[in-house]
Amino acid sequence: MNIALRVDVDTFRGTRHGVPALCRILSEFSIQATFFFSVGPDNMGRHLWRLARPDFFIKMLRSNAAGLYGWDILLRGTLWPGPVIGKSLKREIKDTAADGHEIGLHAWDHHAWQARIDTLSAEAVRRHLRRGVEALAEIVSPTCSAAPGWKCTDDVLTEKERFPFVYNSDCRGASIFRPVVGGKVLAQPQVPVSLPTYDEIIGRHGVTRETYNDLLLSRILPNQLNVLTIHAEAEGISCRTMFRAFIEKALAQGHNFTTLGKVLCAASSVPPGAIVRGQVEGRDGWVAMQAVSGG
Numbered sequence: 001m002n003i004a005l006r007v008d009v010d011t012f013r014g015t016r017h018g019v020p021a022l023c024r025i026l027s028e029f030s031i032q033a034t035f036f037f038s039v040g041p042d043n044m045g046r047h048l049w050r051l052a053r054p055d056f057f058i059k060m061l062r063s064n065a066a067g068l069y070g071w072d073i074l075l076r077g078t079l080w081p082g083p084v085i086g087k088s089l090k091r092e093i094k095d096t097a098a099d100g101h102e103i104g105l106h107a108w109d110h111h112a113w114q115a116r117i118d119t120l121s122a123e124a125v126r127r128h129l130r131r132g133v134e135a136l137a138e139i140v141s142p143t144c145s146a147a148p149g150w151k152c153t154d155d156v157l158t159e160k161e162r163f164p165f166v167y168n169s170d171c172r173g174a175s176i177f178r179p180v181v182g183g184k185v186l187a188q189p190q191v192p193v194s195l196p197t198y199d200e201i202i203g204r205h206g207v208t209r210e211t212y213n214d215l216l217l218s219r220i221l222p223n224q225l226n227v228l229t230i231h232a233e234a235e236g237i238s239c240r241t242m243f244r245a246f247i248e249k250a251l252a253q254g255h256n257f258t259t260l261g262k263v264l265c266a267a268s269s270v271p272p273g274a275i276v277r278g279q280v281e282g283r284d285g286w287v288a289m290q291a292v293s294g295g
């Protein structure tokens, strides 16, 4: 089975430490993946504290967030302005492209997008995308994009059409489709994420680091889209050994890893579909989801 591997890079620390580590693991196994970079200010500390509600603290403890993200991330942007990732860490991004990975835009300001998407005007969405695309294009031109936290609206889908993205990966779902907005079928296909993320399942239903890889492998099924999102901050840093073991185990079971772009190229048809808001177990708030009838 082909597993399309997507690496989300949300923070300065993830870009600096997680990305090079993941590139080393992937090149060891000759795997090419799709990396989505955040290139503007790292205000993720602000984001994490904004979510400071009881259930959030429980999740922090369950997933050992301080160990997972590091205290510097938890505090970043709260006490001092966040550093601009695309200015300071050009080399890490350039090296990722040089390794043959596919490069896409995740965000200009990951925190601002997640916190304000519900109130952003179409113009503000366009500005955000333009700043991100321009900053990333100074290093390597992005060919695709993925909305932070799967926070994607009709305005986002429409605004993305102004940029030369071959495809986007903005929602959770089960098959590749072309989103319909206001009765119009858009040009840029969606490659949805089909598999859960680490922070969504660890600590739930008795899942531990020892059982995590087997659980994830059991979710990979034949004759369907398998798109996995890992995070530079998690699988690239604190879960690195576990992730390397996952790759080994998956390859031993006969799976192959590839980019989202290659999975799209191999798709026999890309039917129209709709994006709706839904909930994902283990994740806070709404996420964009492929409507079931659209699959």
Ligand SMILES: [Zn+2]
Pocket (backbone or CB within 6 Å): 008, 009, 010, 106, 110, 148, 149
């Ligand atoms: Zn992200």
